[in-house]
Amino acid sequence: MKQRAPLTLAAVTAALAAVTGLAFLTAPAATPAGGAGRADAARRPVERSVLVCPEPSSSDIAETTYTSLTPGKGGGAGTARLATREGKAVLEPREPGKPVSATASGAEAPGLTGAAEGALAPGWTAQQTTKVAVGHTRGLLGLSCTVPGTDFWFPGVSTAKGRQDYIHLTNPDDTVAEVDIKLYGPDGLVKDKPGAVAAVFRVDARSTAKVSLSTLFPDSRLTDVTAHVTTGSGRVGASAQAAEDGVGTDWLPASAGPADTLVLPGIPADATSVRLVAFAPGEDDADLTVRLSGPGGRLTPAGKERLHVKAGMTAGLDLGDVTRGEAGSLLLAPADPGKAVPVVAALRVVRGTAPKQELGFVPASAPVGERATVADNRADDKATALTLTASGADATVRVTASAGTEGGQPAVQEITVKAGTTRAVVPAPAPSGGKGPYALTIETLSGGPVHAARTLTLPHDGIPMFTVQAFTDDRSTVSVPRAVEDPSILLR
Incomplete structure (x- = not known):
């Protein structure tokens, strides 16, 4: 009997952590006596945010840019401070609305951990972008630094020949974290020998561990795999890094948590190969409809309109050049609305043709929500493209391009997206006269929900090197119950 992946208590804990953004608040002042009986909640800015960034690359010729921003006007x-394990500061933003950046070269660039407090905490965002010009790991790797947690899903990793995939684990705390990694393939839980169903790793305080999936289970060579990362104690930031011989390399961020309806935003218009990988972690099989949201609405890929995902197993579906010249987003929904089964999913995307190919990933992501930011964008011609998908009603968003790290004036644009469509903005809004990397912030003004992604393209030697990062709600505020003074408690 195969072993399945249940929706664990750790998953519930992670979901609660996501709601609070792993940020902290002091209690608000007590409500005056005249307000007695009010138990409604108020929204308050978070007062502390934590981020971790993994080690960027093992290549000696890697060039990495770190960029950070807290949105707002001060x-x-x-x-705010992102620093190495030894405590050396790499980025120290000084005020909201002004991005800062730093660079690092070679394989010695470290993983970073940091915290923002006070006015710099709400929505604090950091990004690392790495370019490797040549070699088997050549490509453009982009990753939004992550909020530490206890439960992560990575559909789309692989142990196939020619792939070198790693899970990076970064512990920001002063205590040891114990981390379990399980792999699920087309036949369920991957086991190289009886009883070997999970690998347990110890991640020391304020350090990073790098786990090779191909050596974790060396006898299992599988194209489509889902990695499930959970902590038995402590918390970590987790990200997957994939390199494919002759194709390219990029980071694979964690998928949005298991849900019966998913949006995978930001498939480039010129994608030459798109492969969907999905996993059903519960006890029931999932039957999904597959739709592409494009400029004209929702389309069904010919002959690829359904995907059946067996419980506890990973399924793949080759979609080819599904976008056919127009940027889009993939929509997954239950084939039978009366039988909704939660899944996680991601896309492996290739641009270009051999030998001038590049690899990227598009995981399922949460909506923009009230506000979301991607920190590293470039103002070069068509280097930065923005994709906006209104998965529900018509929507209007405000897009703010910050000043560049070396100057310029912010730019603001309001954009409307029709229900069921995807709108590509190429080039994306950019600061006036800006120099250096800049941040893009999206706020939902009406309608939606809106899912969004930014594609950064930095061609090299005829290779369309690119990376895609999704915008997800920055959780800059949390709900805090109103306090009510009640002197009678002293008599109870």
């Missing part, structure tokens, strides 16, 4: 005191 006001109030605050601090």
